[in-house]
Amino acid sequence: MDRPALADFLRRSRARLRPADVGLADGPRRRTPGLRREEVARLTGMSADYYTRLEQARGPRPSRQMLTALARALRLGDDERDHLFHLADEQPPRADRFSDDHVPxxxxxxxxxxxxxxxxxxxxxxxxxxxxxxxxxxxxxxxxxxxxxxxxxxxxxxxxxxxPEDHEEHSRAHVAQLRAVASARPGDPRPAALVARLRARSAEFADLWERHEVVVxxxxxxxxxxxxxxxxxxxxxxxxxxxxxxxxxxxxxxxxxxxxxxxxxxxxxxxxxxxxxxxxxxxxxxxxxxxxxx
Missing domain, CATH: 3.30.450 (Beta-Lactamase)
Structure with missing residues (x-):
């Protein structure tokens, strides 16, 4: 993990964003351009102290989930997202047709x-x-x-x-939508894994799955x-x-x-x-x- 390079990339990515770019109000006058560290932390769901340590090149190695959250909060494109993962010594998400976790x-x-x-x-x-x-x-x-x-x-x-009176309909809709996606993408392991886990753990889900209802x-x-x-x-x-x-x-x-x-x-x-x-x-x-x- 290249901590100094990761810290520099995070600082520069934060500096180029304005609050309006990420749906935040400008608030009081800012001494420096870009988002504040605590704003990036809030957007990613991490503590301000944790994010500060990353920018100071003294933080622990971020998890893949945290890297994905950082890429989203800093509005990184695909190439920038991959660079962020490489700096943290992680393989970027697979660039295949099932890679949908990065929002452009x-x-x-x-x-x-x-x-x-x-x-x-x-x-x-x-x-x-x-x-x-x-x-x-x-x-x-x-x-x-x-x-x-x-x-x-x-x-x-x-x-x-x-x-409460809407719960049954929500349950049916969730299962029917998942079945439609799972059948449309048989090569995608993630919907199939979710179905298998829920059938094993939830009797309600298993019963609804057996009904074979499909809704997009x-x-x-x-x-x-x-x-x-x-x-x-x-x-x-x-x-x-x-x-x-x-x-x-x-x-x-x-x-x-x-x-x-x-x-x-x-x-x-x-x-x-x-x-x-x-x-x-x-x-x-x-x-x-x-x-x-x-």
Whole structure:
């Protein structure tokens, strides 16, 4: 691991970004250009102290998951992402048609510009790759790097985000979408590994899988439960991404509706209103989350 070169690359990559480039407010006057260290740390989900030590060439070797988060936070292109991995003495993600964990900067730019609606970039088999501040406010931060299908069947606390009467439909939709992706990409080992793990660990998933229902995710209405603003009935639009299996998921409401006013309130309340139960789960799902497919 080339710590000095890694530290220099991180500093220079941070310096070329403005807060607006990553969906953050400019805030008070800045003495130097670029993002602050604590802002990069927040975007990656690591501590500010850990990131500072990386920039000072005295940090531990970052994990592959952390390198992926850094590449995403610093808006690195494919070549820059590979360079980052090489500096940390790691092999970059395989450049094949199933490599969908790196979100191109252009798609992240679109995500950052959607400042008044919750939006996420996801893989078509349920992996959360990135989400904006409004999505953090709606469902809680900490989702990038996790898989919503895995979490849905592994941790009951995730279901508190939705009204109980909607749970059965969500379960069916998750399984039907996963089956569609798994059959469309038989050479991709990650959806198949997720199916095998969930069939072995979740009786509900196994039962739904045997029904052989198939659904490709498209626009739909979806209800969320928020501890401050209440129930939000939002339109969920699914937009295709870059041809790597990326989906841009946007939740919105029609002006003049109750949901629209509650969505505006959500934007005003922001992350400070996010209750612990709306954060990414850390309980019973841990046993299932230790998997090789992200």
């Amino acid at each position: 900067p252009g798609l992240l730019l679109i995500l950052d510009r959607l400042h008044d609606v919750p939006a996420q970039v996801m893989s078509d088999w349920g992996g959360v790759l990135a989400q904006n501040a409004m999505a953090d406010a709606l469902t809680g931060p900490g989702w990038p790097g996790r898989n919503v299908v895995l979490e849905w069947f592994a941790d009951p606390a995730v279901r508190d985000l939705f009204p 995710r498209r626009a739909e209405a979806k209800r969320f439960v928020h501890p401050v603003v209440g129930v939000l009935e939002l339109e969920c639009d699914v937009l295709a991404g870059t041809g790597r299996g990326h989906l841009l998921i946007v939740h919105s409401a029609r002006p003049g509706t109750t949901a629209y006013e509650r969505l505006r309130l959500l934007g005003a309340v922001g992350l400070q209103s996010t209750a612990p139960e709306h954060r990414a789960p850390a309980g019973r799902a841990a046993a299932l989350r230790d998997h090789p497919f992200g």
